[in-house]
Amino acid sequence: MSVSSSSAPSEAPANTTGVCSSRHSCLFLDFLMTIKPKDRQRMLQKPSCSFFIYRMLPAIAQQVTIQLIWKGSFPKADDVELTKSIEEQVELLLKLGIAHKATDGKLTIDNDYKRSYMYAAMLGAASISSLVLETNNEKRRGKDVEKKAVERWDCILRYLALPSEENTEAVSDTTKDLFRKANFTSGESRIEITTFGFQFLLLSPVKQMWTYVIEYLKLEISKGNDIVEVIEPLIQIVLLANRVKVAGFKAEKECYQIDEQWTQPQHDLLNHLRELGVIFIRKRKDGVFFLTQLLTHLATNETIDDTSSEKASNGKVIVETNFRVYAYTSSLLQLAIIALFTEMTYRFADMSVGMITRESVRGALQHGITAAQIISFLRANAHPQCVATSGPVNCLPITVADQIRLWEDERRRMDLKDAYIYSHFESDDEYHGVVRYAQERGILLWANPQQKLVIVNEEGHEAVRQWYKRSKGASGDSGAGTSSA
Amino acid sequence: MSTLSLLVEASSCSWGKLACQHGDRTIGIILRAIVSFCNAHLGQSASNQLLVFAFGRNVEKKLIYSSARSEDRNVSSVVVDHLRDLLQSDSGNSDATMGAPIGPALAHAFCHMKKDSQLATADICDDSLGPAASNTDKSDSSTEKVSTRAVVISMTPIIGSEHGSLMNLFFSAAKQSICVDVVSMSDDLTGGILQQAADITGGSFVHAEKPQALLKILMTNMLTDASYRKTFSKLSHCSVDYRASCACHHTLVSSGWVCSICLSVLCQYTPICKVCKAAFTITNLPKKPSRKRTLRS
Numbered sequence: 001m002s003v004s005s006s007s008a009p010s011e012a013p014a015n016t017t018g019v020c021s022s023r024h025s026c027l028f029l030d031f032l033m034t035i036k037p038k039d040r041q042r043m044l045q046k047p048s049c050s051f052f053i054y055r056m057l058p059a060i061a062q063q064v065t066i067q068l069i070w071k072g073s074f075p076k077a078d079d080v081e082l083t084k085s086i087e088e089q090v091e092l093l094l095k096l097g098i099a100h101k102a103t104d105g106k107l108t109i110d111n112d113y114k115r116s117y118m119y120a121a122m123l124g125a126a127s128i129s130s131l132v133l134e135t136n137n138e139k140r141r142g143k144d145v146e147k148k149a150v151e152r153w154d155c156i157l158r159y160l161a162l163p164s165e166e167n168t169e170a171v172s173d174t175t176k177d178l179f180r181k182a183n184f185t186s187g188e189s190r191i192e193i194t195t196f197g198f199q200f201l202l203l204s205p206v207k208q209m210w211t212y213v214i215e216y217l218k219l220e221i222s223k224g225n226d227i228v229e230v231i232e233p234l235i236q237i238v239l240l241a242n243r244v245k246v247a248g249f250k251a252e253k254e255c256y257q258i259d260e261q262w263t264q265p266q267h268d269l270l271n272h273l274r275e276l277g278v279i280f281i282r283k284r285k286d287g288v289f290f291l292t293q294l295l296t297h298l299a300t301n302e303t304i305d306d307t308s309s310e311k312a313s314n315g316k317v318i319v320e321t322n323f324r325v326y327a328y329t330s331s332l333l334q335l336a337i338i339a340l341f342t343e344m345t346y347r348f349a350d351m352s353v354g355m356i357t358r359e360s361v362r363g364a365l366q367h368g369i370t371a372a373q374i375i376s377f378l379r380a381n382a383h384p385q386c387v388a389t390s391g392p393v394n395c396l397p398i399t400v401a402d403q404i405r406l407w408e409d410e411r412r413r414m415d416l417k418d419a420y421i422y423s424h425f426e427s428d429d430e431y432h433g434v435v436r437y438a439q440e441r442g443i444l445l446w447a448n449p450q451q452k453l454v455i456v457n458e459e460g461h462e463a464v465r466q467w468y469k470r471s472k473g474a475s476g477d478s479g480a481g482t483s484s485a
Numbered sequence: 486m487s488t489l490s491l492l493v494e495a496s497s498c499s500w501g502k503l504a505c506q507h508g509d510r511t512i513g514i515i516l517r518a519i520v521s522f523c524n525a526h527l528g529q530s531a532s533n534q535l536l537v538f539a540f541g542r543n544v545e546k547k548l549i550y551s552s553a554r555s556e557d558r559n560v561s562s563v564v565v566d567h568l569r570d571l572l573q574s575d576s577g578n579s580d581a582t583m584g585a586p587i588g589p590a591l592a593h594a595f596c597h598m599k600k601d602s603q604l605a606t607a608d609i610c611d612d613s614l615g616p617a618a619s620n621t622d623k624s625d626s627s628t629e630k631v632s633t634r635a636v637v638i639s640m641t642p643i644i645g646s647e648h649g650s651l652m653n654l655f656f657s658a659a660k661q662s663i664c665v666d667v668v669s670m671s672d673d674l675t676g677g678i679l680q681q682a683a684d685i686t687g688g689s690f691v692h693a694e695k696p697q698a699l700l701k702i703l704m705t706n707m708l709t710d711a712s713y714r715k716t717f718s719k720l721s722h723c724s725v726d727y728r729a730s731c732a733c734h735h736t737l738v739s740s741g742w743v744c745s746i747c748l749s750v751l752c753q754y755t756p757i758c759k760v761c762k763a764a765f766t767i768t769n770l771p772k773k774p775s776r777k778r779t780l781r782s
Contacts, residue, residue, distance in 0.1 A: 051528050059710075
């Protein structure tokens with residue numbers, strides 16, 4: 001019997017960074033789990049932070065928290081499935097340090113968290129922040145705050161999507177640095193966008209903003225700065241977002257003082273938020289900043305997609321069942337993103353036509369973009385007319401969505417595994433013995449009685465070898481069998 | 486996103502009675518509970534909306550706080566200031582009747598919430614990155630619904646004259662899927678008609694024995710949407726008093742007379758209906774009580 005080993009690198013899934021978060025995880029909470037327990041505990045002590053963490057929790061976890069705070073326990077659910085989902089959420093709370101499990105299995109709420117949450121609830125989001133509201137006078141009124149905010153954000157996306165000289169200059173060095181550290185771009189002088197960068201472009205605005213902020217916070221940690229010091233003002237600003245949604249809200253009218261006492265990292269944070277467009281600073285010497293509509297992106301729990309209103313107005317893409325794509329936009333950024341997975345055929349002043357083809361989609365897939373991302377992008381950017389006639393899901397024809405998924409599956413047709421093949425058995429008994437043993441252990445991948453071939457997986461090889469040696473020793477003779485790896 | 490209307494009784498007599506029963510700090514405790522609850526609701530999500538109404542005999546401006554109004558920026562101070570003003574002005578007048586009409590405020594609240602839920606767009610894209618393996622996830626796209634709820638904090642049992650209009654309100658609330666939760670702080674365990682409100686609309690009715698318990702009740706029972714409440718086993722509902730009140734004396738009756746024209750309930754026989762003035766031409770009055778039409782089903 002001889003053994004041959006075949007090995008080939010299996011196709012590794014590219015989901016390794018924070019860009020691809022699963023459906024139920026929240027970037028902010030995931031990040032919170034990674035920071036040092038000491039820092040996390042300090043965050044839980046801050047009323048604003050505890051209030052914000054509560055907001056980002058999933059609904060059931062919120063309820064468990066509330067029950068723990070007020071009753072010290074929570075009633076058991078009747079349903080098995082519900083019990084399971086509650087347990088998952090409890091697990092999350094334990095990881096976040098909001099709840100603790102005593103040795104007897106009893107859950108208790110973290111005392112610091114309880115105290116700061118109750119304090120925050122008592123005072124309200126507006127009062128717990130240390131930001132000082134200033135009634136705006138005519139002189140330093142911000143003009144076109146909303147428009148400028150959106151421009152800022154577009155600049156960043158354009159830098160990623162269309163790396164040209166002009167776009168590069170519009171973005172600050174810190175952002176460039178951030179994208180490089182986050183592995184979104186590569187190359188020093190001439191930047192090149194990476195797989196993760198592409199994936200970032202296809203995310204919804206809420207996810208994009210959070211990804212950016214989280215990457216920024218990671219960068220701060222790696223610099224050795226105090227993370228709590230940076231997170232607290234960030235959260236305080238985000239908590240003000242309730243105001244931005246109010247109907248009669250005028251960004252120009254309300255501004256907040258920039259405290260001179262703030263440390264350098266905190267000023268850096270403001271600069272970053274300014275760059276993101278979530279706050280607006282007219283001039284540094286004004287010492288005030290304005291809130292913009294984009295702040296709502298950061299205030300939403302990104303697992304709940306309720307940015308529908310803005311999507312409905314922004315969508316410009318029509319996809320037909322014959323895989324033609326019509327994009328009613330002149331924005332280079334939008335077109336560049338669409339061109340990632342379509343073959344553009346015509347380009348007019350305000351409209352472009354392309355085809356979704358197997359090659360174009362495969363090209364995108366090879367870049368590490370997933371089918372789900374393409375589909376969600378097309379749905380999110382569907383033309384309002386499409387959404388009106390066929391609903392938010394079917395605005396992208398099902399045939400097209402399925403085909404894109406099939407094209408993705410096509411690439412996974414082969415599942416490569418390291419394995420060992422055994423051949424040249426001396427007798428049927430020997431062959432059957434190996435097969436039976438491998439079957440019992442669950443390591444058998446394939447066997448053929450005619451050719452007397454057995455394939456076992458990589459982990460099983462050692463076991464088979466041991467077994468073979470043992471059985472050979474027991475039977476005494478028939479020592480002609482060889483085993484080599 | 487969810488819209489919550491909080492209705493608070495602003496009758497100085499009722500507040501005063503509670504303060505007499507439970508000590509001087511009562512009013513502060515109740516105010517603090519209300520404010521904390523408001524903040525907790527707004528804190529749950531950035532898209533949550535809050536409306537606070539006060540109902541009382543002399544309250545002219547019922548809507549005391551709305552998160553959609555740009556001038557109301559700090560919930561805590563706005564709600565406390567308004568409630569204090571209302572109570573102070575109410576204590577100044579000579580009207581010493583307990584209780585307050587809740588109907589108008591409740592109607593106001595329902596209208597506001599109906600308007601808000603219509604404004605919010607119905608189409609919500611399912612943008613979450615669905616699992617690539619399953620193509621069947623399209624049907625159950627998690628379209629988030631705007632949930633509308635009302636929480637009533639009542640201090641006196643509401644019975645009598647408002648019965649008819651309130652029942653209409655409750656049924657329309659149930660139709661609009663507005664969930665009404667009630668905390669009763671009065672001595673009466675049943676809370677009058679409001680218990681029916683909770684039962685009809687699928688909310689919960691809780692009786693707070695002490696003012697200190699108010700915040701705990703609000704937080705644990707009424708902070709989350711009704712859809713999530715069923716995750717945890719429900720509160721045991723005691724039997725709900727579904728008796729109607731009669732049109733003549735506003736007392737609860739378990740069996741009475743019903744006018745064949747306007748269907749109003751009368752506790753004793755009258756030849757002319759008190760409500761619609763219809764004359765009953767009954768030649769011989771029934772003697773046996775078995776001929777009475779019972780109301781309890």
